[in-house]
Amino acid sequence: MKTDDFDFDLDEDLIAQHPMKNRDESRLMVMNRTSGEISHKRFYDIVDYLEPGDVLVLNDTRVIPARLFGNRPDKDEKIEVLLVKREEDDVWETLVKPGKKMKLGSNITFGDGLLKGKVVDINDEGNRFIKFLYEGIFEEILDELGNMPLPPYITEKLEDKERYQTVYAKHEGSAAAPTAGLHFTKELLKRIEEKGVIVKFVTLHVGLGTFRPVKVDDVEKHNMHSEMYIMPKDTADAINEAKKNGKKIIAVGTTCIRTLESVYKKHGDIREDSGWTDIFIYPGFEFKVVDSLITNFHLPKSTLLMLVSAFSTKENILRAYDIAVKERYRFFSFGDAMFIKRD
Known part of the structure; x- marks a missing residue:
């Protein structure tokens, strides 16, 4: 077939x-x-x-508002992170753009440091596993910082x-x-x-x-x-x-x-x-x-x-x-x- x-x-x-x-x-x-x-x-x-x-x-x-926009604190580069699946504790499998710049051990900050992340693993497909650090409740922070992960074929903003x-x-x-x-x-x-x-x-x-x-x-x-x-x-x-x-x-x-x-x-x-x-x-x-x-x-x-x-x-x-x-x-x-x- x-x-x-x-x-x-x-x-x-x-x-x-x-x-x-x-x-x-x-x-x-x-x-x-x-x-x-x-x-x-x-x-x-x-x-x-x-x-x-x-x-x-x-x-x-x-x-969940799974699309996050952050920065590499050491390079002042903008990074987009899409949460794919929660693995354990505060580690998530993610899609990252641009992915090649986020090597093992790379750090990223979101919302002026309200949420921080570190790449702790990379799988064969290039997906990054990020461990998040924060104070408070992750879901509440995600609701504040995250955006809806609309499919790539939807290009207009959702009001x-x-x-x-x-x-x-x-x-x-x-x-x-x-x-x-x-x-x-x-x-x-x-x-x-x-x-x-x-x-x-x-x-x-x-x-x-x-x-x-x-x-x-x-x-x-x-x-x-x-x-x-x-x-x-x-x-x-x-x-x-x-x-x-x-x-x-x-x-x-x-x-x-x-x-x-x-x-x-x-x-x-x-x-x-x-x-x-x-x-x-x-x-x-x-x-x-x-x-x-x-x-x-x-x-x-x-x-x-x-x-x-x-x-x-x-x-x-x-x-x-x-x-x-x-x-x-x-x-x-x-x-x-x-x-x-x-x-």
């Missing part, structure tokens, strides 16, 4: 640079998972496709940083938003629950690997990034009860699919669990838990496009993307949504 098989042409002006004024007014492409039949709606119409007893699973991770958070974001730890959830409002979720749909949460902290392109020609040789997940007991119990009653499990975003299918792959069933997953889902994968998927439109040749292709078929997805381009849908993180529904 070739990476080039998941390529498509996209006009740059279709890459959404800012969120819709009203979250749930994004466009919604509804596609039958099997037949590929398509209809065009608005996101608030999603409630019409959910039935009493179905379980809607959302990822309640919260994006309200809460627009890169879901309305139900709770557990801090992500370097990127679970963007399929950005379309929900509290009012829409209330309408969904009033219909008898069971709304439950998992946590998966999204890593920057979600934006990493697949650089190998052979899909199966791609080295998938790992992400930390939590499956709460009440969510597992609700899923099992719905499955027993023949109801649907609807995942909101690829992060929820990764969590649900990872737990099943690990245990052979759905249960309370937590850990790290590097599951790589591409065509040929057999889904055991999820029946329908709410997702955004993804980058060419990305692992996310491969995942949604596995959930339906590559032919259905690429045809849908071709239609989305012709119909001028908005793409990527702040773009429109797609609902891939079970028959």
Whole structure:
């Protein structure tokens, strides 16, 4: 299976640079998972496709302001640091620009010394491991000094940083938003629950690997990034009860699919669990838990496009993307949504 098989042409002006004024007014492409039949709606119409007893699973991770701008005190050079993953204590794996100047032992200061860091290790990919020094609470300092880590294809400034958070974001730890959830409002979720749909949460902290392109020609040789997940007991119990009653499990975003299918792959069933997953889902994968998927439109040749292709078929997805381009849908993180529904 070739990476080039998941390529498509996209006009740059279709890459959404800012969120819709009203979250749930994004466009919604509804596609039958099997037949590929398509209809065009608005996101608030999603409630019409959910039935009493179905379980809607959302990822309640919260994006941390992971982009920091500092200086090398000995060189008076500006350095950009992007927090990728907390390793232990106050050591973080980071991406640094310009990285070559930050050698082992290099120091960096942020906010006039409110936060300091030292490079204590460098991995094979060139990521720097920085140990941070500070007084007080790290999260509070990060909230004061840090910036939202918007994807590289978003070049316009985000006026309200809460627009890169879901309305139900709770557990801090992500370097990127679970963007399929950005379309929900509290009012829409209330309408969904009033219909008898069971709304439950998992946590998966999204890593920057979600934006990493697949650089190998052979899909199966791609080295998938790992992400930390939590499956709460009440969510597992609700899923099992719905499955027993023949109801649907609807995942909101690829992060929820990764969590649900990872737990099943690990245990052979759905249960309370937590850990790290590097599951790589591409065509040929057999889904055991999820029946329908709410997702955004993804980058060419990305692992996310491969995942949604596995959930339906590559032919259905690429045809849908071709239609989305012709119909001028908005793409990527702040773009429109797609609902891939079970028959």
